[in-house]
Amino acid sequence: MTGFKKYLIISGVLLLLYLVAQYYKPKPTNWSPSYLMEDKIPYGTYILHQRITDIFPGVELKKSGQPIYNTVKGNIAAGASNYLIIASSVKADKLDCKELFRFIENGNHVFIAAFRIQGLQDTLKLKISAGFKINAQKKTSVNFQNPLLRIPRGYYFDKGTSQQYFAEIDTAKAIVLGTNEEGKANFIQYKMGKGALFITPNPQLFTNYSLLKPSGSDYAAKALSYLPASKKLIWDEHFTRPSTVDTSPLRLLFKHDQLRWAYLISLLSLVTFVLFEIKRRQRIIPIISRPGNTSVEFVKTVGRVYYQQRDNQDLGQKKIQYLLAYIRNKYRIRTVKLDNEFSENLIHLSGATPETVNQLCIAINKLQYLTALTDDDLIELNQIIEQFYKEDQ
Secondary structure, three states: OOHHHHHHHHHHHHHHHHHHHHHHOOOOOOOOOOOOOOOOOOOOOHHHHHHHHHHOOOOEEEEEOOOHHHHHHOOOOOOOEEEEEEOOEEEOOHHHHHHHHHHHHOOOEEEEEOOEEEOHHHHHOOEEEEOOOOOOOOEEEEEEOOOOOOOOOOEEEEOOOOOEEEEEOOOOOEEEEEEEOOOOEEEEEEEEOOEEEEEEOOHHHHOHHHHOOHHHHHHHHHHHOOOOOOOEEEEEOOOOOOOOOOOOOOHHHHHOHHHHHHHHHHHHHHHHHHHHHOOOOOOOOOOOOOOOOOHHHHHHHHHHHHHHHOOHHHHHHHHHHHHHHHHHHHHOOOOOOOOHHHHHHHHHHOOOOHHHHHHHHHHHHHHHHOOOOOHHHHHHHHHHHHHHHHHHO
């Protein structure tokens, strides 16, 4: 067996052992607080849901995933219902509070266990705090005020489970049913009409983690025993279970088969139209004629303009300026003064004869002193310049 094969076999065995270890390793504990009745994680309420009939024998358990207003509105019968809310946070608006108080005044009872109770806190003048300390003992105790429920040593729970308490309460209306080891209220009651509202800021005391311990199950049973016997127990899931209500703008279309098929056919037709129209369409290519040579027409036009103006002096000056610019650019000769030196240089560099160059210089110098240029003079100047261009080629 070669070394490469040994390497592959050892690597394969190690990989297989790693996969087996990963598959059989214990799953980490989920410590997230769900408070759901079917969750068996530490902070679920599976045990409480299974044993709730031990506290309320023969009670009809009803789940509610609707807001407080909708829940109590349909269960307003006097003294027929207990309403249980166990959640991390409870949020109630003005309509929820108004209908909830009406529900209680009619003889029903409400039990709320939550860290935050938005809406109700302002209405009931409550303030919830947590007593976390750096050097706090590992366990903290809570107890009841009622001597029949109170135990000598108190109910001890792990750190963080029962740390919340009411920092402020309306002593004129709130009745303290339980306190922590520092004497701070952590379980209170409000009597309203024929019913009552019970509030505790420690929902974790009613979860699986606490109920698995004898002290925890005893405390939860005594706390919930404040609710009287009733025909129905409403278990609220609105604040613990994500909403499954369809809020899509198209929910009305998908609710009815006819509208759903009409929507799908319209969508399919639109996609088909886009696919056909997305193909590039070739535009008609126009026939473009070749540009004609209009130089002759341009020259004739310019000539007619100058002929109509009859400004021979201006035309002669322009022809001279063009000629001098031509000489400067081609032979690098200064054209400021057309003297003998200029003539000799131009004869030497260009192909023109001395006679043509001399006649050119005389004609140009002559034009500088004339105030008017006749047709014959202009023709003579043009002939001399054209002769120079011909000989210079």
